Each structure stands twice: as C-alpha cells, then as structure tokens.
Amino acid sequence: MAKDMKEIKKVEEINELGWNELIPGAALFSFTEPVEDVVEVPMEERPYAPTNSHEWQVGDWRVEKPVYNRDLCIDCQFCWVFCPDISILSRDKKMIGVIYEHCKGCGICVEVCPTNPKSLLMFPEHMDNNEALSMWPKKEEKK
Amino acid sequence: MAKKFELNEVEVWDGNMAAAHALRQAQVDIVAAYPITPSTPIVQNYSKFLADGYVDGEFIMVESEHSAMSGCVAASAAGVRAATATSSQGFALMVEVLYQASGMRLPIVLTVVNRALAAPLNVNGDHSDMYLGRDAGWINLCSYNPQEAYDLTLMAFKIGEDPNVRLPVMVHQDGFICSHTAQNVRPLQDEEAAEFVGEYKPVNTMLDVANPVTHGVQTEEDWHFEHKARQHHDLMNSFDTIKKVFNEFKERTGREYDLVYTYKMDDADVAIFALGTTVESARIAADQMREKGIKAGVVSLRVLRPFPFKEVAKALENVKAVAAMDRSAPGGTFGALFNEVSATMLAHGKSPVMLNYIYGLGGRDTTIDMLKEVYEDLDKCAKAGKAVVPLQQFLGLRGPKLSFY
Numbered sequence: 001m002a003k004d005m006k007e008i009k010k011v012e013e014i015n016e017l018g019w020n021e022l023i024p025g026a027a028l029f030s031f032t033e034p035v036e037d038v039v040e041v042p043m044e045e046r047p048y049a050p051t052n053s054h055e056w057q058v059g060d061w062r063v064e065k066p067v068y069n070r071d072l073c074i075d076c077q078f079c080w081v082f083c084p085d086i087s088i089l090s091r092d093k094k095m096i097g098v099i100y101e102h103c104k105g106c107g108i109c110v111e112v113c114p115t116n117p118k119s120l121l122m123f124p125e126h127m128d129n130n131e132a133l134s135m136w137p138k139k140e141e142k143k
Numbered sequence: 144m145a146k147k148f149e150l151n152e153v154e155v156w157d158g159n160m161a162a163a164h165a166l167r168q169a170q171v172d173i174v175a176a177y178p179i180t181p182s183t184p185i186v187q188n189y190s191k192f193l194a195d196g197y198v199d200g201e202f203i204m205v206e207s208e209h210s211a212m213s214g215c216v217a218a219s220a221a222g223v224r225a226a227t228a229t230s231s232q233g234f235a236l237m238v239e240v241l242y243q244a245s246g247m248r249l250p251i252v253l254t255v256v257n258r259a260l261a262a263p264l265n266v267n268g269d270h271s272d273m274y275l276g277r278d279a280g281w282i283n284l285c286s287y288n289p290q291e292a293y294d295l296t297l298m299a300f301k302i303g304e305d306p307n308v309r310l311p312v313m314v315h316q317d318g319f320i321c322s323h324t325a326q327n328v329r330p331l332q333d334e335e336a337a338e339f340v341g342e343y344k345p346v347n348t349m350l351d352v353a354n355p356v357t358h359g360v361q362t363e364e365d366w367h368f369e370h371k372a373r374q375h376h377d378l379m380n381s382f383d384t385i386k387k388v389f390n391e392f393k394e395r396t397g398r399e400y401d402l403v404y405t406y407k408m409d410d411a412d413v414a415i416f417a418l419g420t421t422v423e424s425a426r427i428a429a430d431q432m433r434e435k436g437i438k439a440g441v442v443s444l445r446v447l448r449p450f451p452f453k454e455v456a457k458a459l460e461n462v463k464a465v466a467a468m469d470r471s472a473p474g475g476t477f478g479a480l481f482n483e484v485s486a487t488m489l490a491h492g493k494s495p496v497m498l499n500y501i502y503g504l505g506g507r508d509t510t511i512d513m514l515k516e517v518y519e520d521l522d523k524c525a526k527a528g529k530a531v532v533p534l535q536q537f538l539g540l541r542g543p544k545l546s547f548y
Contacts, residue, residue, distance in 0.1 A: 019369035024309050024377065025248030026360045026370050027347040034353035 007032075011050040028052075042091070053102070059087070062105030064122045067132040068097045073119040079109035095119075116140055145170065146196045147333050156328040158321035161289040162228065162254040162314070163188030165296035167198050168336035169252075172223035172343070175203035175214025177233060180266045181318040182256035185228035208233035212240035212253075219249035220358040222348030224300065226251060230318060231258035234272040238279065244311045245280030246374060247358055250303030251311040253281070254296055257419065258318040259505040267506020268318030270418060270470040273447070274479055280374055282312040282381055283447035287404075287422045290328045292316040294398060297331070298388050300340045305384045308377060309346065315447075317419040319506065331396065339395060379449050402451035404443040405458050407433070411440030413521035414459060416484055417468035418443055421502075421509055428514035437522050450483060456491040459484070463525035464496040466517045468538075470503045477535055496524040502538040513539050 008014055009032065028051045035041055048054045073095050080088040080095070087103040089096040098109075098120075105125070113120045116139055123132040148167065156164065162185045166174065174193075176186035190202045205211045208229050215225040229237055234255060244251050260271040273283070284299060286292040292314065299312040316322055331339065347356050362370060382402065389400040406426050408414065413432075415425045425441040432439035442458045442465075444451065459465055467485070469478025476482070481499035488495060500517055503509045520532045533546035 017369075019372040020376070022366075022369055022373050023347070024373060025246070025347070025358065026362060026366075028357045028360050029347075030355040030357070034351075036353050038353070038355075 008050060011055075014051065043089075057101050059099075059101055059103045059105070062100075062103060063125055064105050064107070065100065065103065065125050066098050066105070066107065066109050066120045067123050067129050068095070069119045069121070069133060069136055070095075072115050072117060072136075074115055076114060078112040078114060079120055082108050082112045084108065145199045148192070148197050150330050150332060152329060154328050154330055155325050156289050156293070156330075157184075157323050157325045158286070158289040158292040158316045159184035159256065159323065160188060160325075161293035161328050161330075162296050162316070163192070164330060165293050165336075166226050166252075166254070167192045168331065168333055169224065169226070169297060169300045169340045170198060170200065170337060171226045171252075172200045173203065173215065173218035173225045174200065174227055175205050175211045175218065175225070176227045177205050177208050177211045177229075179208065179230050179233035181258060181268070181322045182228040182230040182233075182254065184322075185254050185256070208236040209240060212237040212244065212251075215251045215253075216240060216244050216247065216249055219244070219251050220247060220348075221350050222345030224304075224343040225249075226253070226300075228254040228256065230256045231260055231266075231272050235260060235275060238275060241276055241279040241281060241311075243359065245378075246370070248309045248374070248377075249311060250300070250309055252296065252299045252303060253311065253313045254292075255313050255315045256318050256322040257315055263505075265505040266318070268320055268322075268419075268470075269504050269506065270315075271472065271504075273313075273315050273418075274471040276313065277448060277479065280310070280378060281448065282308070282310055282378070282385070284312060284314045285418050285444055285447055286314060286316045286321065287420055287443070288321060289316075289324070289326045290398075291400075292321060293328055293330060294392065294396070294400070297336060297340060298392055298400075301388045301391075302381065302385050304341075304343065305381075305388075306344070306346070308381045308384050310374075310378055310381065315419070320420040329396070335395070339392070381449060382446075382451070385446060400445055401454075402444075402446045403454040403458050404441075404445050406441040407438075408440040408442060408458055408462075410438055411462055412438040412525050413464045413466075413518055414440045414442050414462045415466050415468060415514060415517060415521075416442045416459075416480060417470075418447070418480070419470065421468060421470070421514075424509060424511055425514050428511050428518060431511065431515060432518045432522075437518060439518050439521075452487055452490075455484060455487045456493065459488060459495060460491070460493060462495050463528075464498065464521040466498045466500055466521055468500045468502055468517075470501075472504060473499075473501055473535075481535075496521075496528075496530050497534070498524065498530065498532065499535040500538045501535065507539050509539060 218225040259265040303312040429439035467481035534548040537545040
C-alpha cells in the first residue's frame with residue numbers, strides 16, 4: 001500500500017521512500033490537511049506540504065530583481081494581480097513587498113506599475129536593495 | 144437522468160456501433176474526440192446518444208487527437224470517467240499523451256479501430272497503430288468481432304478503474320473488417336450494464352478544492368525511476384483484476400474470456416498465432432487442415448499488454464511449429480509477435496520451429512487459402528523437426544516472393 005504523502009511532514013522522509021510506497025501517478029498534495037475556504041487563510045497559516053513549491057527556493061535563476069519602493073506605491077494591487085508566480089506579498093490591500101524565494105525576475109510587476117516614477121523597478125540581482133532605493137529615478141515631466 | 148435505450152436481445156451492430164453503445168452504457172462523463180476513419184462512427188454515435196438524452200455527460204469537440212487525449216487526461220484527473228476513440232494517424236498524434244495518461248495513472252478507455260500508418264496513405268486495417276502504442280503503459284485488450292468489441296469495452300472500464308490497477312485501457316478492433324461489418328451482438332440491458340461497470344470512484348481528484356493536488360509533476364533522476372517501477376509493477380499485476388472481471392462478465396452473460404485465446408490446441412502439432420479478425424479466418428483454416436489429417440490450432444492474445452507470458456507458453460507447450468503472424472511492417476527486424484512468442488518459448492525451455500509471416504498490410508485481404516498455405520509450411524517444418532522454409536515471409540504480396548533468413 002502506498003504511503004500517504006499527506007502524512008509526510010519533512011522532505012527528508014520522502015527521500016527514504018521506496019518505489020512501492022509512492023502514490024500511483026505521482027500526485028502531490030499542496031497541504032498536509034484539507035483547508036476550507038483557502039482564500040481566507042493567510043499564507044503563513046496554511047499547512048503547506050513539504051512537497052509544495054511554497055516550501056522551496058525556486059527564484060535562483062533570476063538575474064534581475066524587482067525592488068519595491070513603499071514611498072511611491074499607491075496600493076493599486078496591479079502587481080499582485082499580474083504576478084504569474086504569486087510572488088507579491090499583500091495584506092488587506094496593502095503592498096508589503098516581493099517574495100524573493102519565488103520571484104523569477106520576469107519584470108511584469110514593473111511593467112504594470114502605474115505610478116510616476118514606478119514603485120517597482122528592476123535592478124541587478126547582486127545589488128543591495130538600499131543602494132537600489134538611493135538610485136531611484138525622479139518623476140518624469142510631462143512633455 | 145439519462146433515458147433508457149430500448150435494446151433487443153440480439154442487435155445487428157458493426158464494431159463501431161457496438162463500442163459506441165458500450166461507451167453509452169458506461170455513462171462516460173467526458174468524451175473528448177476528433178474524428179478519424181475508420182473509428183469516426185464510435186464518437187459520432189456517442190455524440191448522437193448524448194444529444195438525444197441517452198447519456199448524462201459532455202462531448203468536447205477538439206482540434207486534434209493530441210487534444211482529444213489531453214481532454215480525457217484533464218477530465219480524468221479532475222475526477223470523472225473519460226473515454227475516446229481513434230485510429231492510425233490520430234493514434235500516432237495521441238502517442239505523447241498516451242504516456243501521460245498511463246504515467247498519471249488515469250483509467251481512461253480508448254477504443255482503437257486499427258488502421259495502417261502512412262505513407263502511403265491508407266485508411267484500411269492493419270496493426271501498425273496497435274504496435275505503435277505497445278510500450279505506452281496501457282492495458283491492451285484485443286477483440287476479433289463486434290460482440291467482443293462491445294464486451295471488452297464494457298470490461299475495460301471495470302479493469303482500468305479497479306483501485307489495484309488505475310491504468311488506462313485500450314480496446315482494439317480491426318478497421319472495417321470488424322468496425323464496419325454488421326453482425327449479431329447480444330448486449331446487456333442498460334441497467335445491467337451500468338450495474339456491471341459500477342459508479343466511477345474518483346481518486347485524488349483535482350476538483351477537491353479544500354485539498355489541492357498537483358497531477359503530472361516533474362521528477363528527474365531522483366524519482367522518475369521509482370514511479371516507472373511502480374507503474375510497471377501495477378501493470379504486470381493487473382492480470383488478477385483482468386481475470387476477475389472476465390469471470391464476473393462470464394457469470395452475467397455466459398461469454399467466456401481468457402488472457403490467451405486458444406482453438407483446438409489440446410492436441411495441435413502446428414499453430415497459427417495471430418491477432419484480430421484473422422483469428423476467425425484461421426479457425427476455419429485449422430478445421431480444413433484437420434480434415435486433411437494435420438493437427439492445426441489457433442492461439443491469440445486477448446490481452447496484448449500486460450503480455451501473458453506464462454499462458455502463452457502453456458498454450459504452445461506441445462506444439463512443434465508456430466507461425467507468428469504480424470500485421471504491421473516490421474521495420475527492419477522480425478515482427479513483434481514473433482520476437483515475443485519466441486522469447487517466451489525459449490525462456491520456458493521449449494523450442495518449436497518459429498516462423499514469422501508479415502501479412503494484411505493496409506487492409507490486404509488474408510484468405511482461408513493463404514492461411515492454409517501457412518499451415519502447410521508449418522506441417523513441413525514440424526515433420527522435418529527444423530525450419531525448411533524461410534523464417535520470415537511476406538504473405539499475399541504481389542511480385543517475386545519476399546522472404547528473409
């Protein structure tokens with residue numbers, strides 16, 4: 001009988017499973033237990049299974065990163081809506097920042113940001129965020 | 144609630160109609176299909192049954208066979224019963240997704256009406272498509288006539304959906320000779336068929352939103368091997384379930400199915416080993432050879448995959464010469480049946496003379512007389528105790544005789 005992957009709490013336990021203990025079809029569950037009305041449960045309170053990509057660092061091929069500037073942001077949520085990887089953190093319609101563990105650096109959040117200057121801009125991956133904020137461009141004048 | 148379809152005790156159906164009624168009676172939730180000759184009437188009939196209120200389900204018109212099987216994969220992963228039909232080039236286009244279906248362990252049923260693969264373009268029957276999907280990890284059931292196409296399609300759902308199996312199942316029938324030839328078929332009544340097949344039991348369904356599940360995950364060298372091992376293990380062990388379902392069907396209908404089909408093999412010296420409608424022609428040829436004093440028999444696979452290794456050896460244990468008949472261009476070696484049957488006999492310490500006949504490509508007619516020629520060859524080899532004719536011959540071919548080895 002296949003081991004119930006939902007019983008597994010740590011990734012190391014999976015590495016010890018034999019072929020006969022796998023769930024047929026390689027189905028992986030997001031949570032270790034069912035979550036009713038999941039949209040109402042904040043990310044940090046969800047019982048993520050160790051196999052869920054939420055638990056994994058998957059942003060490591062990024063070469064440029066979006067840096068967030070709280071002073072300019074109007075909390076329009078465009079970046080949160082458009083991010084293809086749920087890597088924008090927002091609470092009660094207030095932007096908090098970028099989840100660098102998951103962001104792949106695609107730049108869509110910067111593209112859709114409507115402020116002037118933008119509240120999200122791409123900077124080289126190795127640059128410190130404070131340094132990036134000190135280099136922020138000025139408001140573009142209307143021509 | 145679907146309407147009941149009034150059926151006579153004996154219906155006159157071709158293989159396509161028989162398969163379509165089996166899909167209807169199994170109350171398939173999703174059929175995603177793209178038509179291709181000669182299997183088109185299966186999904187065409189099914190869609191008419193649905194439009195007329197005889198099925199509670201959805202018919203998805205897609206833009207290709209790749210999408211047809213992809214639709215079935217999605218529906219099955221979402222937690223419903225899914226099926227479709229195809230042939231030949233359509234089957235070839237589906238191949239990528241066939242591996243997805245079996246790897247994801249989704250019990251989809253695919254009714255395959257066997258047809259040649261181009262080029263040259265040809266709409267008639269041979270087993271090129273069946274052979275193309277041989278290694279795709281599906282259970283493969285083989286029928287020889289419309290009655291069997293009906294019976295095996297109903298049984299396919301029950302076999303594939305069994306919790307110990309959870310694998311997709313193909314049901315093969317020969318293009319035109321079976322699919323378009325009307326014969327007497329004794330169907331089950333709707334309630335009885337529904338009771339036999341049973342309610343669909345979803346496993347790890349994607350539509351359970353409180354418990355989200357990812358299907359079709361990526362695994363590399365760390366896990367792919369273990370998943371494939373598990374899949375092969377469960378396919379190899381599906382024999383028990385297949386036999387159980389065959390028995391339940393026999394109890395209900397009196398019609399008996401076995402992993403390997405045999406005809407007059409108890410005392411046979413020579414045997415034709417073939418698939419599909421040729422089995423029925425070979426039976427007549429065997430009877431006629433017996434009138435001439437040659438102890439001829441016929442062996443066939445009811446289950447091509449998993450390959451019934453022990454049962455094939457048992458069926459041929461006392462035979463002196465076997466003709467493995469392959470209805471697919473062998474592509475630079477012996478036909479697949481020849482290789483598999485030869486290996487089976489060798490592994491069981493038996494060494495009958497093994498001959499390979501390539502026949503019937505692109506719907507070329509295979510007559511009783513041609514099969515009697517095969518038995519004559521076998522008889523010569525059996526009496527000599529060794530091969531006295533070429534090991535691989537093309538049967539029914541115009542021009543100079545073509546043979547190898």
